[in-house]
Amino acid sequence: MTSSTTTKMVYVSKTADGWLKVSAEGMGNISIPYGLKVKLTEFHDPKEPKSKDGLDHIEILEGVNKGVKATLHRKPGGQSYFESNVALRPRGKIHASVVGMFVDRRVSPCASRSIGSP
Secondary structure, eight states: OOEEOOOEEEEEOOOSSSEEEEEETTTEEEEEETTOEEEEEEEEOTTOTTOSSSOEEEEEOSSTTTTOEEEEOOOTTSOOSEESOOOOOOOOOOOOOOOOOOOOOOOOHHHHSOTTOO
């Protein structure tokens, strides 16, 4: 078997800077963050040199690039950039309050004139 077409839900694993560069269809190179959920649609078997194209194929499942299909090579040594379990932090809560508000009450000179006045 040269590559697997079994779909699998996985997450982007940690990288040096927290971002993984992939080649997105019709968009060129984009960076996706650590912990992003993707669907691994086809992956390269490093033990088989005659693999279809030597790339892992993914579909992004969340974020601004949701639905985008992309490809990338594996790490040196054939390891994947994806893992099935990622330790994600729970969503944070944001509390905000408006202390004061500035309203500009200036009126332009044109707005105060009536039609036909000099």
